[in-house]
Structures are given as structure tokens and as C-alpha cells.
Amino acid sequence: MTIDDTPDTRPLRVCIVGASGKLGRYMIQHCLDRDYQVVAVCRPESVPKLDDVADRIEIIPGRTDDRAVIARAVAGCDGVLTVLAPWGVHDYSSGTTRAVLEYAEPDARLIFSCGWHITRDGLDRYSWQLRYIVPIVSTLARWARVVDVDDQVRAARLIFDSDTRWTVVRGSDLEEGESQGLPVWSRHVGDPILAGNLTRRIDFALFMVAALTNDTLVREAPAINGCATESARAYAGRPAQPAHSPCR
Numbered sequence: 071m072t073i074d075d076t077p078d079t080r081p082l083r084v085c086i087v088g089a090s091g092k093l094g095r096y097m098i099q100h101c102l103d104r105d106y107q108v109v110a111v112c113r114p115e116s117v118p119k120l121d122d123v124a125d126r127i128e129i130i131p132g133r134t135d136d137r138a139v140i141a142r143a144v145a146g147c148d149g150v151l152t153v154l155a156p157w158g159v160h161d162y163s164s165g166t167t168r169a170v171l172e173y174a175e176p177d178a179r180l181i182f183s184c185g186w187h188i189t190r191d192g193l194d195r196y197s198w199q200l201r202y203i204v205p206i207v208s209t210l211a212r213w214a215r216v217v218d219v220d221d222q223v224r225a226a227r228l229i230f231d232s233d234t235r236w237t238v239v240r241g242s243d244l245e246e247g248e249s250q251g252l253p254v255w256s257r258h259v260g261d262p263i264l265a266g267n268l269t270r271r272i273d274f275a276l277f278m279v280a281a282l283t284n285d286t287l288v289r290e291a292p293a294i295n296g297c298a299t300e301s302a303r304a305y306a307g308r309p310a311q312p313a314h315s316p317c318r
């Protein structure tokens with residue numbers, strides 16, 4: 071499936087939770103390109119990473135699972151873009167998610183990022199690499215107390231069970247590079263359009279921002295894939311294009 075990316079003409083107020091990471095910074099740029107007002111939450115030690123945009127956005131330093139920080143940041147926002155990051159072993163993802171679900175404005179669009187490994191209904195069909203390697207790496211990372219993927223799974227469940235206007239965007243493998251256009255999406259990993267399994271990080275961010283104004287994605291968990299991949303070109307009904315050419 072493809073989505074419409076006609077920008078809303080009204081300047082939205084958007085909170086970006088986890089704004090100083092790679093995905094967060096791209097989301098800031100896409101929001102500023104649309105003249106949205108941006109409120110950015112990031113860890114105090116990461117504030118300098120936003121120096122180049124500091125005069126155009128409001129920055130609220132703080133841990134993203136700090137309820138008081140999130141309550142202040144999301145007040146009055148039409149949308150909240152949250153980077154779900156499974157760092158540490160102290161429920162960072164689920165703490166962040168709880169705070170966003172609780173304090174966001176009732177009608178706000180809530181967009182969360184994660185990877186293909188999150189499943190909403192158990193109907194995703196994974197490659198053997200995802201089926202076997204992800205659990206092994208996750209276990210090792212948890213033993214090392216670096217990353218807790220299970221907490222990201224718990225965070226996703228909180229979102230799926232919520233009656234807010236959420237979208238959980240599930241990213242494929244990522245690469246850097248210039249934008250190729252909006253990724254294609256499908257409900258289940260294993261669907262042919264997703265076979266390419268490669269999205270530019272800048273376009274993952276583009277999809278997150280486009281979802282703010284796309285109500286067809288409310289309570290969906292789209293698995294995305296780059297629009298220039300062979301499978302996207304074959305199954306999205308687009309005319310064949312040379313690889314790497316822009317999709318739009």
C-alpha cells in the first residue's frame with residue numbers, strides 16, 4: 071500500500087520524543103519543512119546535538135520516561151512522534167510509552183517507531199534470520215544490561231491496547247542516503263511488497279511525519295519498505311524505474 075503525503079496547510083504543533091537520535095533529527099527536519107511547530111524532548115547530555123536547529127524549535131531536556139517531562143512537552147500538541155528505544159533494563163520504552171499515552175491531548179495523533187520484530191496480531195511471517203538471530207541477540211544484550219527488546223514489545227502492547235489515535239510504524243533494515251520518497255507499507259511482514267527489506271532512515275522519518283495527517287493509518291501497525299526497492303516497485307503498481315532513482 072502507499073499513502074498520500076499532501077501536507078496539512080495548518081501549522082501543527084508536534085512533539086518529538088527522542089529527538090536527538092538519527093531518526094529524531096530527520097523527523098525534526100521534515101516537520102520544519104512543513105512549517106510545523108516542534109517541541110523536542112531529548113536527554114540533557116544530548117541537547118548539543120540539536121544546536122543547528124535550536125533557534126527554530128523548543129527543546130525540553132529530560133529522560134523520555136520522565137512523566138513530568140513528557141506531560142510538559144506534549145501539552146497542546148496535535149501530534150507526538152515517539153522513538154521507541156529499548157535502552158537499558160529499566161523499562162525505558164514502556165515508561166516512555168505510558169507517559170505519552172497518559173499525557174498526550176485526547177485527540178492527538180500518536181506515532182511510534184519500532185522494527186519489524188514487533189508483531190501486532192502474530193500473523194507476520196519472518197525470515198529465519200529474524201526468527202532466530204533477533205532472540206539470541208536480544209538475550210545477549212539483556213544479559214549485558216544494554217538493551218531490553220522485550221520492553222519494546224511490552225511498550226507496543228500498551229499502544230495496541232490503547233484507544234488513543236495511535237500508529238506504530240515498523241521499520242525494515244535501514245540505510246543512510248538521500249530521500250527516495252515515501253516508503254510503501256503492508257500489514258504483515260512476509261507480504262511480497264516488503265521483500266526488499268531496506269528503507270532509507272530519512273524516509274522512515276518521512277513516513278512517521280506523514281502519518282500525523284493520514285487518518286487511514288490510525289490504529290494500524292504498518293511495516294514499511296523503501297519505495298525504490300525491487301519489491302516495492304513490482305507490487306505498488308508503480309512504473310518500473312531504475313534502481314536508486316527517486317520514487318517521486
Ligand SMILES: NC(=O)c1ccc[n+]([C@@H]2O[C@H](COP(=O)([O-])OP(=O)(O)OC[C@H]3O[C@@H](n4cnc5c(N)ncnc54)[C@H](OP(=O)(O)O)[C@@H]3O)[C@@H](O)[C@H]2O)c1
Pocket residue numbers: 087088089090091092093094112113115116119153154155157158162183184185186240241242243244271
Ligand atoms: N537501527 C535499525 O536498523 C532499525 C531498524 C528498524 C527500526 N528501527 C527503529 O528505529 C528507531 C531508532 O532509530 P535511530 O536510528 O534513530 O536510533 P538512535 O539514533 O540510536 O536513537 C534512538 C534514541 O535512543 C536514545 N538513546 C541512545 N542511547 C540511549 C541510552 N543509553 N539511554 C536512553 N536513550 C538512549 C537516543 O537519544 P540520544 O540522542 O540522547 O542518545 C535516541 O533518542 C527505534 O524505534 C528502532 O526500533 C531501527
